[in-house]
Amino acid sequence: MNLLTAFRIALNALVMHKGRSALTSLGIIIGTGAVISMVSAAGGARAKLDERLDNVGKTLIVIRAGARTQNGTLADIKPLTNEEATVLRKQLRLSTMGIAEVQATVRVAATRTRNCVTMVVGTSPDMKTVRNWVMQHGRFLTEDDLKKQAAICVIGQTVREKLFPDTPDPVGQVIRIDRLQLRVVGVTEPKGRSPIGGDQDDQIFLPLNTLQRKLVGDEALSMLLTSVDSVEKLDKCKEDITRILREKRRGRAGMEDFDVSSVQEMAEIAVVMTRTMQFLIGIIASISLVVGGIGIMNIMLVSVTERTREIGIRMAIGATPADILTQFLIEAILLSLLGGVIGITLGILAAVALARAANWPIFIDYSMVALSFAVSGGVGVFFGYYPALKASRLDPIDALRYE
Amino acid sequence: MRVVIELADVEKTYDQDAEPVHALRGVSLRIHAGEFVTIRGSSGSGKSTLMNILGCLDRPTSGDYLLDGENVRQLTKTDLAYLRNRKLGFVFQGFNLLKRMNALENVEMPLVYAGMSDDERRERALAMLELVDLKHRAYHQPNQLSGGQQQRVAIARALVNQPQILFADEPTGNLDSKTGTEILQEFERLNRELGQTIVMVTHDPVVAERAPRQITVRDGVIASDINSMSVRMTACER
Numbered sequence: 240m241n242l243l244t245a246f247r248i249a250l251n252a253l254v255m256h257k258g259r260s261a262l263t264s265l266g267i268i269i270g271t272g273a274v275i276s277m278v279s280a281a282g283g284a285r286a287k288l289d290e291r292l293d294n295v296g297k298t299l300i301v302i303r304a305g306a307r308t309q310n311g312t313l314a315d316i317k318p319l320t321n322e323e324a325t326v327l328r329k330q331l332r333l334s335t336m337g338i339a340e341v342q343a344t345v346r347v348a349a350t351r352t353r354n355c356v357t358m359v360v361g362t363s364p365d366m367k368t369v370r371n372w373v374m375q376h377g378r379f380l381t382e383d384d385l386k387k388q389a390a391i392c393v394i395g396q397t398v399r400e401k402l403f404p405d406t407p408d409p410v411g412q413v414i415r416i417d418r419l420q421l422r423v424v425g426v427t428e429p430k431g432r433s434p435i436g437g438d439q440d441d442q443i444f445l446p447l448n449t450l451q452r453k454l455v456g457d458e459a460l461s462m463l464l465t466s467v468d469s470v471e472k473l474d475k476c477k478e479d480i481t482r483i484l485r486e487k488r489r490g491r492a493g494m495e496d497f498d499v500s501s502v503q504e505m506a507e508i509a510v511v512m513t514r515t516m517q518f519l520i521g522i523i524a525s526i527s528l529v530v531g532g533i534g535i536m537n538i539m540l541v542s543v544t545e546r547t548r549e550i551g552i553r554m555a556i557g558a559t560p561a562d563i564l565t566q567f568l569i570e571a572i573l574l575s576l577l578g579g580v581i582g583i584t585l586g587i588l589a590a591v592a593l594a595r596a597a598n599w600p601i602f603i604d605y606s607m608v609a610l611s612f613a614v615s616g617g618v619g620v621f622f623g624y625y626p627a628l629k630a631s632r633l634d635p636i637d638a639l640r641y642e
Numbered sequence: 643m644r645v646v647i648e649l650a651d652v653e654k655t656y657d658q659d660a661e662p663v664h665a666l667r668g669v670s671l672r673i674h675a676g677e678f679v680t681i682r683g684s685s686g687s688g689k690s691t692l693m694n695i696l697g698c699l700d701r702p703t704s705g706d707y708l709l710d711g712e713n714v715r716q717l718t719k720t721d722l723a724y725l726r727n728r729k730l731g732f733v734f735q736g737f738n739l740l741k742r743m744n745a746l747e748n749v750e751m752p753l754v755y756a757g758m759s760d761d762e763r764r765e766r767a768l769a770m771l772e773l774v775d776l777k778h779r780a781y782h783q784p785n786q787l788s789g790g791q792q793q794r795v796a797i798a799r800a801l802v803n804q805p806q807i808l809f810a811d812e813p814t815g816n817l818d819s820k821t822g823t824e825i826l827q828e829f830e831r832l833n834r835e836l837g838q839t840i841v842m843v844t845h846d847p848v849v850a851e852r853a854p855r856q857i858t859v860r861d862g863v864i865a866s867d868i869n870s871m872s873v874r875m876t877a878c879e880r
Binding site: 251549552553557558561562636 | 694699700720726728732734751752754755799
């Protein structure tokens, strides 16, 4: 018997029991569907995260006050000072892109007609090079602004949209924050969201000492930012920062009350998390494929029993044991592949829907699609073999006599 | 005449619950091409066992069975399947057509296992249905056919691979006497016109006696072997 005929016979048998075939495939449908949609979701989320990490810059180093305890939280915070920032800037002038102080506070910024809540950040001119800000209009902060405690500010794109929706170039306009009148000297190009999800363009930069003296009234840096010009230099730079700060603070090695971390590390954590997720998905998928496979085996055993007489007739007129084995095996594989194809289709649809809803790029891993297809076929072979073998070993005389 | 079946001292023993059952205790017989033989016997006589062995559905425990010169005893299940497919045809008491397949597809089935192409298969199956006068019912399902028609489809199926021997196991058992007679006439016609060798198992003496040669099985041995044409046959052999 040729394979095509065997295929046709098997297909007929499945079509005869449409409902049963569909239900039997359900396990495989769920398994492959889950794999495709979850892998796509993980891939999409990962791509989105990568994009945001790139927005921030992978060579960015964040220095924060506070010791890192064993469970990873920051405690016992002794804030970073302007003096520490100055020391770091002096010593790392050549190896970094600069040291940017960040003292942030959430305020209402207002023009005569509009207002919005935004992040107000006191910083130094180094911010421009460290974060690679590009100016759309005007200029960034200068050393001179800092010396004079100038009442000026640089606004992000989101802030411009909120406060000056009709003015593409608001340089020269005035923004009021509390009782402080600030003249806009520059607008930055949009940067998009950070890995944590914050809008990096929803910020107002003003000279650090303007913020400290005229707005907040104290000196408590949220963090220091610095960056290097290549990923290879990250570790060396982090070591240097740690050493300098430790000496300055007279701390002991391993007991630092500050934290130096790079965006690269966050990216690595993200990779580990993605891997973990993929591993878990793999387990879920394996379980449901095994369950689906058992379902197929079960229904095939029922089918073999139901069709004992048919098997007897086929054997009497010349079907070899191999013919019978092939017939039932193909039936099981078809059931399983049917589930695989439906599952893959549903999985892709779910992935697209999910990507739309979560606003991340649609990511479909075609190697995973191929793998799912192959695995579902494999499940059919594995779980269909025993029932098919049982059918092929029937004795024609007994099978013919079976009622 | 050519010998198509030769049994030499065939025994069949079933091991049931450690108590061996001797279904056949040494059967020897020869059947020539073109013969119409009936095998008679009451239930438990061993006639079904004999039929199963002759039909290559079962193998003898001891003794030799030469089918068309080939010894069946050493053959594997697969070899037996090939023999059934290419040299034998079966007609059963319960028709044994496959439901949900039309008459034509049922008749085609032995050719499917013989690996014949679709077109050739269809052509030969249609020719067979014509032979049993059922071409107009080719696309009917078995449950749309009468008992006699179903049995004729079964005959067409048994003949489609041009078997050396046609085996029939109580072919009239499920039919009323009128239809049964028609089916018997069909067999007689096939034997007469096509020279088809036929071996038919029956418990009905009336049916059995229509055949030229009647073998009676009792307690696992051949009790009698009456051949109304034996004189002529013997003459031929000489």
